[in-house]
Structures are given as structure tokens and as C-alpha cells.
Amino acid sequence: MIQLIINDTQVSVDPGTTVLEAARQNGMTIPTLCYLKAMRPNQACRLCVVEVEGPNVASTVFSSCDLIASDGLVVRTHSSRILKIRRTILELLLASMPDNKAVQALAEEYSITTKRFNVEKSDDCMLCGICIQACREKIGVSALSFATSVAETAKVAEFVRLDKERCVGCGTCANLCPVGVIQVEDKGSERALSLYGIVVNTLELIPCDNCGAYFTTGGVVDLLKARLAKDGLDVDAGNCPNCAREKNPAPLTAHSTQTGETA
Amino acid sequence: MIMAITENLKQHAESGTPRLMHGDRKVSAVIASGEIFVADPNVDVVNLAGAYALAVHENSCGQCFPCRIGSGIIADLCKKIGEGKGEPEYLNQIGDIAEAMADASHCDIGKSSPLAIIALLDRYREDFEKAVLRQDKGVDPYSYTSFLTAPCIEACPMHLDVPKYIEEIKLGRFKESLEVITSRLPLPGTVGRVCFRPCESACKKGRADEPMQIKHLKRFVADAALACGTESAVAPVEMPQKSKVAIVGAGPAGLTCAHFLAKQGYKVTIFEILPAPGGMAAVGIPDYRLPSDILTGEIEEIKKLGVEIQYSKCLGIDFTIEQLEALEFKAIFIAMGCHCHRRLGIEGESSGYYGYVPGVLFLRHINLGQYDEVPKGKKIVVVGGGNVALDCVRSSFRVGFEEAHLIYRRSRAEMPADDVEIKDAEDEGVHFHYLIAPKRILGENGKVTGIECYRMELGQPDASGRRKPIVIPDSEFIIEADVVIAAIGQEGEISCLCNLPGVNIDERGIIQVDKNLMSSRRGVFAGGDCVTGPDTLIGACAHGRLVGLKVAVYLEENKIEPFTEEHDAALLGQLKTLAPSEHRQMPAGIERVPVRHEPVIERKRDFREVDKGFTVEEAIAEAHRCHRCYRIVTYAYKE
Numbered sequence: 086m087i088q089l090i091i092n093d094t095q096v097s098v099d100p101g102t103t104v105l106e107a108a109r110q111n112g113m114t115i116p117t118l119c120y121l122k123a124m125r126p127n128q129a130c131r132l133c134v135v136e137v138e139g140p141n142v143a144s145t146v147f148s149s150c151d152l153i154a155s156d157g158l159v160v161r162t163h164s165s166r167i168l169k170i171r172r173t174i175l176e177l178l179l180a181s182m183p184d185n186k187a188v189q190a191l192a193e194e195y196s197i198t199t200k201r202f203n204v205e206k207s208d209d210c211m212l213c214g215i216c217i218q219a220c221r222e223k224i225g226v227s228a229l230s231f232a233t234s235v236a237e238t239a240k241v242a243e244f245v246r247l248d249k250e251r252c253v254g255c256g257t258c259a260n261l262c263p264v265g266v267i268q269v270e271d272k273g274s275e276r277a278l279s280l281y282g283i284v285v286n287t288l289e290l291i292p293c294d295n296c297g298a299y300f301t302t303g304g305v306v307d308l309l310k311a312r313l314a315k316d317g318l319d320v321d322a323g324n325c326p327n328c329a330r331e332k333n334p335a336p337l338t339a340h341s342t343q344t345g346e347t348a
Numbered sequence: 349m350i351m352a353i354t355e356n357l358k359q360h361a362e363s364g365t366p367r368l369m370h371g372d373r374k375v376s377a378v379i380a381s382g383e384i385f386v387a388d389p390n391v392d393v394v395n396l397a398g399a400y401a402l403a404v405h406e407n408s409c410g411q412c413f414p415c416r417i418g419s420g421i422i423a424d425l426c427k428k429i430g431e432g433k434g435e436p437e438y439l440n441q442i443g444d445i446a447e448a449m450a451d452a453s454h455c456d457i458g459k460s461s462p463l464a465i466i467a468l469l470d471r472y473r474e475d476f477e478k479a480v481l482r483q484d485k486g487v488d489p490y491s492y493t494s495f496l497t498a499p500c501i502e503a504c505p506m507h508l509d510v511p512k513y514i515e516e517i518k519l520g521r522f523k524e525s526l527e528v529i530t531s532r533l534p535l536p537g538t539v540g541r542v543c544f545r546p547c548e549s550a551c552k553k554g555r556a557d558e559p560m561q562i563k564h565l566k567r568f569v570a571d572a573a574l575a576c577g578t579e580s581a582v583a584p585v586e587m588p589q590k591s592k593v594a595i596v597g598a599g600p601a602g603l604t605c606a607h608f609l610a611k612q613g614y615k616v617t618i619f620e621i622l623p624a625p626g627g628m629a630a631v632g633i634p635d636y637r638l639p640s641d642i643l644t645g646e647i648e649e650i651k652k653l654g655v656e657i658q659y660s661k662c663l664g665i666d667f668t669i670e671q672l673e674a675l676e677f678k679a680i681f682i683a684m685g686c687h688c689h690r691r692l693g694i695e696g697e698s699s700g701y702y703g704y705v706p707g708v709l710f711l712r713h714i715n716l717g718q719y720d721e722v723p724k725g726k727k728i729v730v731v732g733g734g735n736v737a738l739d740c741v742r743s744s745f746r747v748g749f750e751e752a753h754l755i756y757r758r759s760r761a762e763m764p765a766d767d768v769e770i771k772d773a774e775d776e777g778v779h780f781h782y783l784i785a786p787k788r789i790l791g792e793n794g795k796v797t798g799i800e801c802y803r804m805e806l807g808q809p810d811a812s813g814r815r816k817p818i819v820i821p822d823s824e825f826i827i828e829a830d831v832v833i834a835a836i837g838q839e840g841e842i843s844c845l846c847n848l849p850g851v852n853i854d855e856r857g858i859i860q861v862d863k864n865l866m867s868s869r870r871g872v873f874a875g876g877d878c879v880t881g882p883d884t885l886i887g888a889c890a891h892g893r894l895v896g897l898k899v900a901v902y903l904e905e906n907k908i909e910p911f912t913e914e915h916d917a918a919l920l921g922q923l924k925t926l927a928p929s930e931h932r933q934m935p936a937g938i939e940r941v942p943v944r945h946e947p948v949i950e951r952k953r954d955f956r957e958v959d960k961g962f963t964v965e966e967a968i969a970e971a972h973r974c975h976r977c978y979r980i981v982t983y984a985y986k987e
Contacts, residue, residue, distance in 0.1 A: 127411075128411075128412060128454045129411055129412050129413060129454075130412075130413055131412055131413050131414055131452040131453070131454065134451065134452045146451040146452060148452070148454065166451075169444075169447075169448075170447070170448045170451050170452050173414075173444050173445060173447070173448035174413060174414055174448055174452060177413060177414060177417045177418055177421070177445070177448075178413060178417075180417065180421065181413075181417045201441060202421050202441065202445075203421075204417060204420060204421065204424075205424075211413060212410055212411055212416075214411065217519075221520055227520060230519065230520070230521060231410070231411075231519055233410070235406075238406050238407045238496070239407040239408075239409060239457060239496055239509075239511065239512060239976070239978050240406065240407060240408065240409060240410050241409045241410060241411070241512070241515050241516070241519065242409060242410035242411045243410050
């Protein structure tokens with residue numbers, strides 16, 4: 086176990102635990118907008134910054150979502166220095182995405198009453214990259230990527246772009262987006278995926294052999310089949326999840342248990 | 349931390365105002381993360397800060413919040429102040445944002461750049477306070493220009509945008525990453541294998557834990573493009589229309605130059621003395637470090653641009669400069685390298701013994717598959733401590749030698765060869781003998797039997813800064829050997845250069861060129877090893893690219909000036925922006941991903957590639973270690 090001090094409290098956590106998780110496990114809150122436990126830290130919102138001192142580290146500010154806890158670390162999550170930085174970041178967030186509910190709530194929590202800063206163009210997307218990471222690393226499709234409108238600078242992310250040819254229409258990005266700039270909507274036999282309010286992809290849905298309800302895209306079924314085939318398994322892709330569960334719950338359950346054990 | 353650095357900056361600002369130049373422009377003030385110099389007291393510091401913040405905003409990677417939005421707001425506030433619409437509160441706002449950026453940003457562009465703003469605001473508080481009360485929009489006689497650099501970029505002779513292509517790998521955009529490289533370097537797979545990687549020595553990550561493995565990442569994207577079987581990384585261009593340019597030598601410099609000229613529409617013909625292209629990269633580097641299909645593949649891409657290569661054509665014998673000029677070649681680039689070996693200057697060297705060969709020749713025969721020319725035996729002794737010596741001694745196992753020795757006159761610490769190479773050679777069982785120098789080559793019946801050596805000790809540092817080896821009297825001893833190889837360096841091919849009328853050549857066989865790499869004969873350029881003496885592959889490529897671009901300007905405008913990028917580099921040289929003293933604390937992060945090697949027992953008997961390169965997962969993991977130590981430099985000048 087790793088022993089560290091967070092806000093004057095001695096805590097012990099498993100090796101490899103991040104400071105953010107260590108704080109949370111011990112009932113201490115560090116605000117975040119772009120952190121999801123199941124995903125690699127995206128380090129985008131920077132609200133989770135903490136002040137850290139250690140055996141070999143002079144007092145320094147680090148983001149806690151990607152800082153691995155180590156023995157003897159002294160962490161302060163709400164020191165005056167941190168509060169000042171966090172307030173400024175929140176003010177910047179408020180300038181950039183004034184209509185976002187999560188930002189508004191945090192601003193209120195941090196007693197920010199006036200809007201000090203203004204930007205020309207507000208934009209709800211904070212370029213956290215959760216959608217891109219999920220599409221590439223969890224789904225294995227890589228349809229989403231960052232893009233820029235200029236070439237000759239160090240800029241790598243200005244907006245998110247969708248490669249229609251690669252997208253299978255699974256909707257994971259829309260489900261994970263913390264600010265709702267990606268939306269997925271099923272209308273009859275069609276699924277529409279919109280990005281920044283513009284429909285960027287429409288896909289045909291397939292009906293359930295059993296009940297006739299439209300339930301997913303052919304691309305998702307193909308992806309699933311290909312993945313299961315790697316383990317020598319097949320999937321009855323003709324049925325929607327509800328009908329499939331009723332008909333034969335065993336094989337899929339067995340598979341998920343198996344992979345759960347090996348993972 | 350911030351206080352310490354701002355103090356540092358203040359001291360710099362006060363410590364003097366040297367006369368800085370950017371080409372012909374007299375720099376009135378310059379602001380960079382490491383330093384602020386204000387040479388002209390009339391410079392409007394608010395506008396200077398604004399121009400700097402705008403450049404940061406334009407170059408902010410865009411992913412983390414404080415930097416992307418913060419720099420934009422600072423630029424905006426400075427602009428408003430400059431327009432006479434300022435308010436005293438703006439100064440607090442700028443200060444707050446800059447502090448939050450410096451502390452909370454993710455990558456180094458956001459962490460380092462606000463320090464300069466804070467320092468400027470601190471030192472020139474009065475000017476800022478006056479400016480916010482100003483009601484009119486004053487006329488600013490100064491212009492501001494910004495450019496971007498990084499320790500790795502500055503260390504690279506080609507100034508490749510290393511942080512950018514690493515970031516593209518991190519984001520999984522391998523094609524885009526390769527495009528960043530190939531926009532300057534047409535031999536990414538080759539350089540990605542054999543570069544001496546000055547970028548890695550400069551990498552700031554090296555001060556926190558270990559440097560980024562930039563070379564392996566470069567190789568990864570080059571290999572990834574090959575593995576995908578994507579269409580040529582180089583887009584096919586229309587058949588060349590412009591005038592003809594001749595290049596002498598199909599080595600890294602000549603090929604890179606050809607690439608850039610062909611892409612600009614020039615008809616390029618390369619004249620190569622050897623029967624194969626690639627120059628020293630092809631005949632000087634063994635296949636286990638650089639497989640020949642990688643190099644030839646990249647040369648094929650250059651040929652696809654319409655570049656013609658004529659083989660076995662020797663300058664001075666098969667053709668002359670005058671003939672080329674008569675054949676309507678409007679410009680000529682001499683890039684013939686430096687292939688003549690330096691002699692040991694000891695007894696027995698000229699006796700014509702079988703079994704005594706210069707290192708470059710030994711490697712050339714092996715690389716060209718001329719195995720009959722390679723001397724046979726069981727035990728080999730290589731003299732020298734550079735990469736050629738290492739290549740010879742490691743190759744010897746692969747052509748059948750059983751026992752390989754390397755003798756070097758200083759100790760391992762002074763050895764110029766790449767440390768990784770030395771380690772690999774040790775793993776393969778090469779016997780290293782340090783502090784030993786050759787006295788004479790021994791032979792019997794016209795055949796080498798061994799080498800007599802002195803033992804050495806290290807004295808005072810010499811001109812190279814390394815401690816000078818001194819002979820220990822009466823320390824002679826003999827190492828028996830079937831083959832002795834001399835690999836103590838190369839020099840120019842003077843015999844051939846004698847046929848270059850009007851081109852100034854010094855006594856060492858080095859072609860003299862001006863700052864635009866043009867020789868004393870108009871229209872005849874030179875670059876690479878024949879100008880620098882034996883140097884690095886990436887250095888030769890850098891010359892090739894510059895000449896490729898300069899020849900085009902010369903042919904179109906009939907005159908050439910140094911490029912802006914050369915002035916930028918010169919200005920940086922006058923500053924300490926990237927000096928090691930510019931220290932910022934950096935956390936020791938994720939450990940580097942080690943590159944896998946072929947097992948010693950299997951690899952040392954054939955020429956298979958030793959390094960296996962990164963897998964996709966390894967490359968992305970390694971790319972995540974980069975701190976993107978970009979630095980913005982903004983300078984003010986009067987037109």
C-alpha cells in the first residue's frame with residue numbers, strides 16, 4: 086500500500102492509484118469536468134489541479150487525474166493557491182461555455198458571481214477528447230479525431246471531426262460526451278449523429294427479426310461479430326437485445342463472464 | 349517556482365541590452381519564455397505582450413483549457429489597452445490568467461509562456477498602468493513577429509517539428525505525423541533508424557527521467573505508412589517543367605535536394621559514382637542497422653517525382669562541370685560526401701598486406717555484396733572509436749569472423765560512437781580495449797599477422813575538450829590478428845575535386861561555400877560531408893533541403909538571401925531561451941517504453957535488423973511522455 090497525506094489526513098491506497106482516486110476513495114472531492122473512471126485521464130479541464138509536496142518535489146501544482154500517488158506525497162486539494170487557480174479556470178470556462186450547467190454549478194460552488202472574462206465565440210465543446218478516446222480505444226473504430234483549420238502551427242485540436250466512412254453509428258461518443266455536443270437520434274429506420282448541432286452522419290437501422298423494432302446499425306453488428314469471431318464465438322445478430330435475452334440468455338452471459346475473468 | 353523564474357527574467361532584462369539582429373533587422377525587443385530583452389526603451393511593452401500572447405494562442409495545442417482560452421483573453425485585453433480602451437482592472441485579470449496558465453496548463457507551451465507575461469507585467473508595471481489610462485489609439489511604429497521553437501527542434505539540424513509529430517502519434521494520426529516529418533525530410537525511415545539524435549540529447553524530459561525516444565518514434569510512423577501499404581507518402585506531381593539542375597552524388601544530401609527541387613518542378617539529374625544510390629547511408633551503414641530495402645524504398649519515392657539517377661558516373665572522368673553547364677544545367681549541387689579514409693600513418697600501412705583494409709571500404713564491400721573483396725580470417729582488430737569502427741567490428745561477426753576486437757586510444761567515456769551502439773556491440777561479444785594506440789601493422793608473406801600497440805594514458809584536455817592520450821614508454825605489445833581495419837575517420841576526395849575549376853577547396857579537401865551554400869563558382873552549390881567533413885546523415889539532409897530551396901530562389905530571382913528560418917535560428921543563438929539554465933521542474937512521469945531487440949545469439953550471424961521498432965501501443969504510450977516544450981519567441985523591430 087502507498088501512504089500519502091491528503092489535506093492533513095494520512096491515507097493509504099493501492100499502488101498505481103491516482104491522487105484523484107485516492108482523494109475520492111477517502112471521501113474528499115476534487116472537481117473535474119473531463120474525468121471518467123473507465124477512461125484514461127484526458128487532462129483537459131485542469132480543474133483537478135492540486136498542490137503537491139514530496140520527498141524530492143518542491144511545492145508544485147499538478148493535475149490529480151493523472152498523477153500517480155507515491156509514498157510520502159503531501160497533497161493539498163483546496164489550498165489558497167489552488168483555490169485561486171481553480172477560480173480563474175472556472176472563470177475562463179464560464180467565459181467559454183456560459184450556458185453549460187455543470188460549469189454554472191461549479192462556479193456557484195466557488196462563489197463566482199460576476200463574469201470577468203469574455204471570449205468572442207462561446208463554444209460548448211471543451212475538446213476533452215473523451216469521444217475520440219472511446220471511439221479509438223474502446224470501440225476500435227477511430228472515426229473521430231481532433232482537427233485544425235491551420236497547418237503551420239503547433240495547434241493540434243480546434244474541433245472534433247468525424248470520418249463518415251469509419252463511423253459504425255454505435256453512439257458511444259454521444260453517450261459519453263460530458264457537454265452534449267454530440268447527439269444521436271433514432272427516427273424510424275434511420276439513426277442521425279450530429280456534431281456541434283449539424284447532422285454529420287445518417288445510418289440505416291436494422292429491424293429485429295422477432296419484434297420488428299429498429300435497434301442498431303449493420304455496422305455495429307458487423308463489428309460485434311468480428312470481435313466475437315476472434316474468440317471463436319458467434320452472435321445471433323438478428324434480434325434486438327430484449328428479444329435476444331428472452332430467447333437465449335446463456336451464450337452471451339457465459340461469454341461476458343469469461344472475458345471478465347480473463348481481463 | 350514562478351517567483352524564481354520571474355526573478356531570473358528580471359535579472360536578464362536588467363543585465364544588459366546587447367544588439368540583437370534578425371537578419372538585417374535590428375531587434376528592438378524580444379520576448380521569449382526564457383528571457384526578455386528590451387534594447388529600445390520606446391518599445392510599447394503592452395503591444396509586445398499582446399503580440400506574444402496572440403502567438404501563444406495561435407500555437408496552443410488546444411486541448412487544455414487555461415492555455416487555449418487564457419492566452420486568447422490575454423491577447424484580447426492587451427489589444428484593447430493598445431487601442432485606448434483599457435481599464436486598470438485588466439492588469440489584474442492578465443496577471444491572474446497568466447498565473448493560472450503557468451500552474452495549471454498541461455503541456456509546456458502553456459506552462460512556460462505565461463512566465464514571460466508575468467515578468468513583463470512586473471518589470472514594466474508603470475508602462476502598463478500608463479497604457480490602461482490612455483484614451484487614444486497611439487500609432488505604434490514597431491512591427492512584431494513571432495516564431496515557434498523547442499529544444500528538440502533547435503537541436504535538430506533539419507529543425508523537424510518534433511513535438512508536433514509526436515503529438516500526432518499520441519492522437520493516433522500516424523499519416524499526419526509522417527507528413528510533418530516528410531515536409532522537411534524525405535528519408536524518415538532511414539533517419540529514424542540511424543540518426544545520432546541530437547534532439548534526444550536536448551530533450552528536457554531527460555532531466556526529469558529519460559529523454560523521449562524520438563528516433564524510434566520517427567521510425568515508427570515511417571514503418572506504419574509502409575505497413576498500411578498506403579499510396580506514396582509523396583503525392584505525385586506533374587512532370588517537371590522548369591529548368592534542369594544537376595546533382596553530383598546520390599547520398600542523403602543529394603537525394604534530399606533532388607526531392608525538394610523536383611517538388612518545385614525542376615528537372616533533376618543525379619550523377620552517382622557508385623553503381624547504387626544512397627551514398628554513405630547505403631554503403632557505409634550495415635543492413636542490421638539500416639535494411640537496404642528501407643533506404644531504396646525511400647529513394648524510389650524520390651525517383652517517382654521525376655528525378656533521374658545516372659550510375660557509375662565519376663566527376664572529372666565521365667563528366668565535368670563545364671560539360672554540365674554546356675548541357676543547360678542551370679545550377680549544380682555538389683554533394684559527393686567524404687569517402688576517403690584517414691590513414692593511421694604507421695609502419696606497415698603501405699606494405700600492401702592482404703588483410704589490412706580501411707573501414708569505409710570494408711563496409712562498402714559488404715554493403716554492395718562484394719564478399720570476394722572482403723578479407724577472410726578468424727580474428728579481426730578494428731582501430732577507432734567512432735560509429736564506423738563499431739559498424740566494422742559488429743559486421744565482422746556477420747561475415748564469419750569468430751573473434752572481434754576494437755582498440756581505442758582513449759577510454760570508453762571519450763568514445764564518439766553512439767552509446768547504444770557500444771552497448772549492442774558489447775552484448776554481441778566484441779572485445780573492447782581502451783587506452784591503446786597502434787604502432788605498426790605486422791605482416792608475413794604479404795599477409796597481416798597482427799598489430800603492435802602502445803598502451804596510453806590520458807593527459808590534459810586537448811582542443812576537442814577530450815583528454816589527450818599520451819603514449820606510455822616501453823609499453824609495446826602485440827595483438828595477433830588475421831585482419832586489421834583502420835576506422836579513424838574520413839577526409840575529402842581531393843583527386844576528384846581537382847577537376848572543379850573555379851571552386852575553392854581548402855587543403856583538407858573541403859569545398860568552401862558562402863552562407864547560402866554556394867561555392868566560389870556561380871551557380872555551383874555544395875553541401876553535406878564534402879563541405880562539413882565527415883558529419884551526420886541528418887546534417888547532410890539539412891544541407892540538401894536548404895540547397896533545394898535556395899537553388900529555386902536563385903534560378904527564379906537570380907540572387908539569394910538567407911531564409912527567415914535561418915535568421916530565426918541565428919537570433920535564438922544570441923538568446924539563452926533554450927539554454928540548460930532555463931530550468932523548470934518537471935515530474936518524473938511514465939517510464940519510457942524500451943524498444944525490443946533481436947536476441948543476440950540469433951542476430952549476430954546475419955544482417956537482420958537488430959532493433960524491432962515500436963508496436964502501435966508502444967508508440968502511443970511513448971508519445972504520451974512528451975511534454976511539448978515549445979517556446980514562443982516574439983520580437984519587435986522598426987521597418
